[in-house]
Amino acid sequence: MVLINENYLKLPGSYLFSEIARRVNQFKAENADADIIRLGIGDVTRPLSPAIVDAMKAAVDEMGRAESFRGYGPEQGYEFLSEKIIENDYKPLGVELNTDEVFISDGAKTDTANFPDILGVTNIIAVTDPVYPVYVDSNVMAGRTGAFNAKGQFDGIVYLPCTEENGMKPQLPTTKVDMIYLCFPNNPTGMTLTKDELKQWVDYARDNKALILFDAAYEAFIQEENIPRSIYEIEGAREVAVEFRSYSKTAGFTGTRCAYTVVPKEVKAYDSQGNAHSLNSFWLRRQTTKFNGVSYPVQAAAAAIYSEAGQKEIQANIRYYMDNATIIREGLINAGYKVFGGVNAPYIWLKTPDNVSSWDFFDTLLNQANVVGTPGAGFGASGEGYFRLTAFGTRENTEKALERIRTRM
Amino acid sequence: MVLINENYLKLPGSYLFSEIARRVNQFKAENADADIIRLGIGDVTRPLSPAIVDAMKAAVDEMGRAESFRGYGPEQGYEFLSEKIIENDYKPLGVELNTDEVFISDGAKTDTANFPDILGVTNIIAVTDPVYPVYVDSNVMAGRTGAFNAKGQFDGIVYLPCTEENGMKPQLPTTKVDMIYLCFPNNPTGMTLTKDELKQWVDYARDNKALILFDAAYEAFIQEENIPRSIYEIEGAREVAVEFRSYSKTAGFTGTRCAYTVVPKEVKAYDSQGNAHSLNSFWLRRQTTKFNGVSYPVQAAAAAIYSEAGQKEIQANIRYYMDNATIIREGLINAGYKVFGGVNAPYIWLKTPDNVSSWDFFDTLLNQANVVGTPGAGFGASGEGYFRLTAFGTRENTEKALERIRTRM
Numbered sequence: 086m087v088l089i090n091e092n093y094l095k096l097p098g099s100y101l102f103s104e105i106a107r108r109v110n111q112f113k114a115e116n117a118d119a120d121i122i123r124l125g126i127g128d129v130t131r132p133l134s135p136a137i138v139d140a141m142k143a144a145v146d147e148m149g150r151a152e153s154f155r156g157y158g159p160e161q162g163y164e165f166l167s168e169k170i171i172e173n174d175y176k177p178l179g180v181e182l183n184t185d186e187v188f189i190s191d192g193a194k195t196d197t198a199n200f201p202d203i204l205g206v207t208n209i210i211a212v213t214d215p216v217y218p219v220y221v222d223s224n225v226m227a228g229r230t231g232a233f234n235a236k237g238q239f240d241g242i243v244y245l246p247c248t249e250e251n252g253m254k255p256q257l258p259t260t261k262v263d264m265i266y267l268c269f270p271n272n273p274t275g276m277t278l279t280k281d282e283l284k285q286w287v288d289y290a291r292d293n294k295a296l297i298l299f300d301a302a303y304e305a306f307i308q309e310e311n312i313p314r315s316i317y318e319i320e321g322a323r324e325v326a327v328e329f330r331s332y333s334k335t336a337g338f339t340g341t342r343c344a345y346t347v348v349p350k351e352v353k354a355y356d357s358q359g360n361a362h363s364l365n366s367f368w369l370r371r372q373t374t375k376f377n378g379v380s381y382p383v384q385a386a387a388a389a390i391y392s393e394a395g396q397k398e399i400q401a402n403i404r405y406y407m408d409n410a411t412i413i414r415e416g417l418i419n420a421g422y423k424v425f426g427g428v429n430a431p432y433i434w435l436k437t438p439d440n441v442s443s444w445d446f447f448d449t450l451l452n453q454a455n456v457v458g459t460p461g462a463g464f465g466a467s468g469e470g471y472f473r474l475t476a477f478g479t480r481e482n483t484e485k486a487l488e489r490i491r492t493r494m
Numbered sequence: 495m496v497l498i499n500e501n502y503l504k505l506p507g508s509y510l511f512s513e514i515a516r517r518v519n520q521f522k523a524e525n526a527d528a529d530i531i532r533l534g535i536g537d538v539t540r541p542l543s544p545a546i547v548d549a550m551k552a553a554v555d556e557m558g559r560a561e562s563f564r565g566y567g568p569e570q571g572y573e574f575l576s577e578k579i580i581e582n583d584y585k586p587l588g589v590e591l592n593t594d595e596v597f598i599s600d601g602a603k604t605d606t607a608n609f610p611d612i613l614g615v616t617n618i619i620a621v622t623d624p625v626y627p628v629y630v631d632s633n634v635m636a637g638r639t640g641a642f643n644a645k646g647q648f649d650g651i652v653y654l655p656c657t658e659e660n661g662m663k664p665q666l667p668t669t670k671v672d673m674i675y676l677c678f679p680n681n682p683t684g685m686t687l688t689k690d691e692l693k694q695w696v697d698y699a700r701d702n703k704a705l706i707l708f709d710a711a712y713e714a715f716i717q718e719e720n721i722p723r724s725i726y727e728i729e730g731a732r733e734v735a736v737e738f739r740s741y742s743k744t745a746g747f748t749g750t751r752c753a754y755t756v757v758p759k760e761v762k763a764y765d766s767q768g769n770a771h772s773l774n775s776f777w778l779r780r781q782t783t784k785f786n787g788v789s790y791p792v793q794a795a796a797a798a799i800y801s802e803a804g805q806k807e808i809q810a811n812i813r814y815y816m817d818n819a820t821i822i823r824e825g826l827i828n829a830g831y832k833v834f835g836g837v838n839a840p841y842i843w844l845k846t847p848d849n850v851s852s853w854d855f856f857d858t859l860l861n862q863a864n865v866v867g868t869p870g871a872g873f874g875a876s877g878e879g880y881f882r883l884t885a886f887g888t889r890e891n892t893e894k895a896l897e898r899i900r901t902r903m
Contacts (some may be wrong), residue, residue, distance in 0.1 A: 086672060086702070086703040086704075086768075087613060087614075087617055087672040087673055087704055087705040087763045087764065088613065088614030088616060088617055088672065088705060088763060088764055088765070088766065089612060089613060089614055089763040089764065089765055089771050089773075089776060090612050090613055090776070091614065091765050091766065093612060093776055093779060093780075094765065094771075096779065100779070100782050100783060103782065124565065128565035128566045129565050130560070130563070130565070131560065131563075132557060132558050132559050132560045132562075132563040133554070133557045133558045133563070135558065137558075138554055138555065138557065138558035141554045141791070142551045142554050142555070145542070145547055145550045145551050145554065145791075145795075146547065146551070148541060148542045148547065148749065148750065149541050149542045149543075149544065149546075149547035150541050151540065151541045151888075153541075154541040154746075154749070155539075155747075155749040156537035156539070156748035156749045157537045157748045157749060158749055159536065171515075175676050191600055191785075191786070191788075191789075192785075192786040194784070194786045195784060195785055195786060195810060198783060198784035199784060202499065202620075202635065203498060203499050203502060204496060204497065204498060204499055205496075205498060205499055205500065207497060208496055208497055208498075215837060219783060219784075222783045223783055223784055224782070226611065226784075227734065244747050260865045263495060263496040263497065264496055293495070294496060295495075295496055296496040298832070299901070307864055337563075337565075337882075339565035339566045339786075340557065340563070340564040340565045340566060340567055340787075340789070340790045341557065341789050341790065341791070342786065342787070342788070342789040354496045354497060354498040355495050355496065355497055355498065356497065356498055356500050356503065357497065359495075359498065362498050362503075364498070367499070367502055370502060370505065370509070371502075371511065371635070373509050374509060374627075374628055374632055374635065375603070375604060375607035375608060375628070375632055376600075376601075376603070376604055376607075377600070377601040377603045377604060377748075377751065378749075378751070378752070379600075380519070380600075380749070380750050380751040380789055380792050381749045381750065382550070382554075382750070382791070382792075383789050383791075383792070386554075414784030421696040424601070472717075472734065479560075
């Protein structure tokens with residue numbers, strides 16, 4: 086008799102964004118004329134920029150000619166792309182990497198969810214609370230947690246609350262943990278850590294032989310000085326951290342799909358005898374067995390991000406979104422909301438007024454303003470009473486949404 | 495202290511194709527002038543056909559305009575593609591499916607390797623021997639096997655030998671198994687099962703509440719009558735089988751990356767209390783959490799396969815490859831080799847002469863004929879003494895390779 090993976094039975098109800106889609110669809114069915122503005126799921130709206138489109142089409146043309154056709158590529162990705170990543174995303178930060186420390190993939194969601202495949206199931210994980218749900222759910226599926234409890238959390242996970250009280254900055258755990266998920270600039274709070282603050286985490290990991298899974302998907306949106314763009318700017322991080330990055334938000338690749346993960350050769354995990362093993366070779370083995378590389382035209386498109394024209398175009402898009410962030414942030418402040426984020430990140434995290442629950446605020450915002458956001462409770466127990474808006478809408482919709490929030494809420 | 499997944503330590507040495515690459519690179523370093531012909535890894539050589547190129551470029555253009563830009567798509571894939579799959583790949587076989595039973599992905603390797611994520615780790619797996627290594631290695635990684643033993647097999651796996659004696663057709667297991675991997679037309683032997691033969695497996699699975707993971711990646715190459723193209727042509731298969739298909743070989747997508755997996759709603763697996771659960775909803779949960787869908791232009795390219803022009807073009811490519819298969823098959827027979835496959839599949843499986851080991855034959859073939867093939871032993875213990883050649887080379891190279899085998903071996 087074939088058995089299922091019973092860990093899946095621990096997962097409560099629907100996945101956050103499916104539940105949002107369900108409620109929005111129900112509202113639409115009952116209000117066919119409503120002009121709904123989505124500032125929820127965090128999908129971008131700016132099209133692929135011309136340099137990227139041209140490069141991708143040229144690569145498709147190459148695929149149509151026998152002499153330039155490319156079949157299976159390296160599972161780890163083409164060097165033409167990993168070289169550009171190192172040169173443009175890391176060298177300017179003073180971070181040296183080799184191409185075999187960079188793994189091109191189809192998404193940071195895929196990578197953050199799959200990376201624990203190579204780690205033991207008894208590791209204790211720590212996550213910030215609120216947190217991107219994929220970190221938690223993928224570990225539940227893998228059996229790295231206990232049951233879903235009455236607090237709306239999973240037994241066995243160490244949650245690190247990020248609230249108004251601590252300025253949305255997680256405190257070091259008081260019990261030992263083995264795998265620590267950090268995402269900065271943060272989804273959903275939009276907040277960042279300074280280099281000194283991040284260094285505390287690297288030091289903790291070194292002292293405890295822990296692993297940091299650092300999600301830097303939003304680094305391109307950093308506007309201020311002294312905010313680390315990569316965890317490898319912190320001394321010693323190469324020994325204890327893997328870093329996930331994505332073109333989804335940076336270059337509008339949510340529908341094009343390309344990302345990468347950095348696994349320095351120094352990063353180690355241990356077997357039960359205490360022997361150290363390089364995670365780089367484990368991840369390579371995992372990827373060569375369970376993945377077949379990213380579509381060549383997609384990798385060619387990603388490489389074009391680093392061209393002079395590509396850089397100019399994507400920086401213009403980032404400015405566009407960050408101007409949206411300012412509109413949302415200032416609009417909410419002027420309307421009397423308490424807000425976080427939106428300065429170095431495309432996310433604005435607001436405190437719901439009068440302590441209403443975040444799903445109630447979702448329903449009110451949808452009904453009265455016809456604006457879709459993301460309830461903070463969907464990101465964890467400490468997200469209750471908070472709400473996320475994203476800067477990825479069009480300018481027109483963003484302005485309209487804030488106007489409606491001002492006048493209808 | 496962060497622990498690694500110790501199951502990875504059970505995996506011996508390199509992955510098959512990495513080892514081949516290593517030997518070929520070494521040979522090239524020592525014989526810079528050698529004109530090496532690769533009939534090994536099974537990568538295609540025909541470029542993407544014009545209908546596919548045009549559709550993909552048009553989709554990239556859509557991505558470059560705000561009004562037609564697509565961000566996150568459904569993780570399960572776009573309905574425009576799953577509808578075409580159902581209409582073209584299944585309806586003509588008398589198989590009815592709904593779009594939510596089709597999951598578009600970036601590759602059959604990815605899907606066959608990841609699908610067991612939703613299944614219990616105590617399930618006993620059965621694989622044919624020889625077998626596509628990914629089925630075995632992914633289950634080793636998941637902890638579904640014991641150690642690698644002196645026979646070159648993993649303890650705990652039920653191997654079903656496919657040899658000259660049984661005409662490369664696996665016999666039903668004599669002990670109970672829970673997960674059965676079947677790939678027909680087969681990689682590496684190139685052999686097929688009849689509907690009656692496949693029905694025995696479906697009946698076994700129904701009688702034993704087992705699951706069949708049916709890899710139909712090569713169905714497009716079937717030339718003869720009465721060979722099932724889908725396992726769902728067999729009565730009752732909807733209750734016990736998932737089916738993996740791929741555009742890699744069918745339409746030259748090895749570098750473009752698109753495939754799909756069919757999970758009928760009737761397919762069940764059981765919890766430890768014996769309650770049945772629909773694998774369709776488990777797989778949907780897995781994919782929505784750990785995957786973010788296939789690149790839109792890639793899905794648009796895949797949809798073009800089903801256009802009138804697309805069908806004409808890919809059928810011409812399939813004929814081209816199957817003509818290569820005939821050249822290889824007949825060339826080998828005339829040269830005195832015992833061969834299997836190559837009639838309904840792009841693979842030709844030959845018995846090595848004088849019982850030399852398959853890696854020795856690999857080295858001899860590389861050294862004397864400068865032809866790269868795949869040693870049968872790489873596919874399992876019963877593959878020892880066999881060797882795989884593929885029909886995916888160019889016509890010129892295929893003819894040249896056979897001429898060299900005739901004259902230099």
